[in-house]
Amino acid sequence: MTDADHRDDDREAGVGPDPVTVSVDGCSLAFGDLSVLEGISLTIEPGEFVGIIGPNGAGKTTLLRAISGALTPDTGSVTIDGIDVHDLSSRASSRLVSVVPQDTTLSFSFPVRDVVEMGRQPHRSRFSSPDPEDRAAVERALERTRTAELADRPIDEVSGGQRQRVVLAQAIAQETPVMVLDEPTASLDVNHQIETLELVRDLVAEGRTVVAAIHDLNLAARYCDRLVLLADGAVARDGPPASVLTGDALAASFDANAVVMPNPVTGTETVTAFRADRHADPHPERVHVVGSGAAAAGVVARLSTAGIDVTLGPVSSGDAAAETARSIGIECLETEPFATLSPAELEGAETLIRDAGVTVLADFVVGPGNRALLEVVDDAESLVLIETRPFEERNFAGSAARNRYESYRERAIEVPRRRVLDAVTAVGKNRSQSQPSPSIESTDE
Numbered sequence: 293m294t295d296a297d298h299r300d301d302d303r304e305a306g307v308g309p310d311p312v313t314v315s316v317d318g319c320s321l322a323f324g325d326l327s328v329l330e331g332i333s334l335t336i337e338p339g340e341f342v343g344i345i346g347p348n349g350a351g352k353t354t355l356l357r358a359i360s361g362a363l364t365p366d367t368g369s370v371t372i373d374g375i376d377v378h379d380l381s382s383r384a385s386s387r388l389v390s391v392v393p394q395d396t397t398l399s400f401s402f403p404v405r406d407v408v409e410m411g412r413q414p415h416r417s418r419f420s421s422p423d424p425e426d427r428a429a430v431e432r433a434l435e436r437t438r439t440a441e442l443a444d445r446p447i448d449e450v451s452g453g454q455r456q457r458v459v460l461a462q463a464i465a466q467e468t469p470v471m472v473l474d475e476p477t478a479s480l481d482v483n484h485q486i487e488t489l490e491l492v493r494d495l496v497a498e499g500r501t502v503v504a505a506i507h508d509l510n511l512a513a514r515y516c517d518r519l520v521l522l523a524d525g526a527v528a529r530d531g532p533p534a535s536v537l538t539g540d541a542l543a544a545s546f547d548a549n550a551v552v553m554p555n556p557v558t559g560t561e562t563v564t565a566f567r568a569d570r571h572a573d574p575h576p577e578r579v580h581v582v583g584s585g586a587a588a589a590g591v592v593a594r595l596s597t598a599g600i601d602v603t604l605g606p607v608s609s610g611d612a613a614a615e616t617a618r619s620i621g622i623e624c625l626e627t628e629p630f631a632t633l634s635p636a637e638l639e640g641a642e643t644l645i646r647d648a649g650v651t652v653l654a655d656f657v658v659g660p661g662n663r664a665l666l667e668v669v670d671d672a673e674s675l676v677l678i679e680t681r682p683f684e685e686r687n688f689a690g691s692a693a694r695n696r697y698e699s700y701r702e703r704a705i706e707v708p709r710r711r712v713l714d715a716v717t718a719v720g721k722n723r724s725q726s727q728p729s730p731s732i733e734s735t736d737e
């Protein structure tokens with residue numbers, strides 16, 4: 293059989309550049325007594341990029357191996373345009389599905405170009421040498437993955453990240469309608485991560501159906517059309533990134549508290565995870581935060597994800613802290629940017645501060661518009677201070693304001709931002725035991 297016959301075969305079998313649908317139907321799979329996949333069903337539409345996310349051991353690699361045909365499920369099936377991948381010979385399935393495994397270590401020392409050329413084997417008869425079409429596909433794949441300059445180097449002498457791109461080049465050269473990628477960006481630097489996922493998006497735009505396990509949730513949200521969240525071998529969520537990456541879903545599956553917000557630059561979901569405070573003793577009272585910018589945003593997010601009732605303000609609409617408060621749904625006193633606080637706003641702040649157990653001043657910038665707020669802070673029962681700039685370098689609206697702020701520094705616990713939860717918890721414990729001011733060791737951020 294000639295190479296041309298094989299390609300004709302492909303066309304007859306409907307295997308070619310045409311986009312295909314991957315259907316996983318009720319797949320269960322166990323390793324001995326360990327049940328890893330339990331009744332997984334999902335359909336990956338033609339030309340769709342689906343990201344599989346989930347904690348370590350959730351079954352992502354096992355699912356990908358079932359999709360590529362490497363593992364046969366105990367029950368259920370995986371079909372590509374109606375063809376059961378487990379009924380195909382390995383050669384036939386290699387013309388349908390290419391795989392970039394998690395572990396790209398290769399146990400031989402061929403030049404990079406030869407490794408990429410192995411991707412053409414499913415298209416050739418066993419003993420034929422590469423034809424011009426094969427060679428062109430290899431050069432295209434080397435170019436697209438920016439590995440052409442490595443083409444003559446032995447594969448065991450390139451870096452882990454370079455090897456990962458070479459293995460992706462091999463999969464691209466394979467020219468399959470379905471690509472299965474297991475952590476395709478795991479060993480790549482940030483620049484190559486972006487470059488690789490943009491390349492995957494181009495492959496998808498050309499009609500490939502791509503399914504990839506991706507640990508980095510932010511990259512998954514940014515590049516995938518759809519995410520499937522696996523937890524304990526089952527599909528916990530399946531849908532557009534915004535509907536899958538929610539604080540609740542991540543808390544349930546990853547056992548971590550997380551704040552999910554749109555990234556101001558990319559507009560896609562950005563996940564900031566915090567260790568779950570399973571043993572922490574949440575502060576029973578509300579904590580009020582006065583401040584703005586990234587410091588106040590971080591404090592609000594950290595306290596809120598620890599289960600503490602948090603309020604914020606006054607803060608200008610559009611400020612990062614106001615945006616964070618809005619996205620996690622906490623009460624926030626928002627004001628017009630650059631306007632002087634009105635009596636009603638001051639009164640609102642007074643109520644929030646007076647009734648809170650702890651008030652956190654987080655990079656509280658004092659200016660002419662909010663100077664009056666300093667007086668209101670007098671009502672705070674306990675103060676925690678977070679400052680990202682030395683006091684000496686800070687501007688205050690006049691010496692009276694500076695003096696008053698200084699008096700707060702004397703009575704507050706001052707901690708780096710990442711210790712805010714410790715500080716708030718310590719104040720709470722101290723108050724309940726009626727002990728004198730607690731001290732928190734202050735370490736640099």
Ligand SMILES: Nc1ncnc2c1ncn2[C@@H]1O[C@H](COP(=O)(O)OP(=O)(O)OP(=O)(O)O)[C@@H](O)[C@H]1O
Pocket residue numbers: 323326328346347348349350351352353354355
């Ligand atoms: N060949 C195997 N034999 C026995 N158990 C296995 C085998 N492969 C995987 N497992 C087990 O199956 C479970 C799921 O593994 P899998 O590699 O699919 O998870 P994963 O979600 O890809 O994890 P990670 O994020 O760590 O890569 C794990 O408990 C793992 O130890």
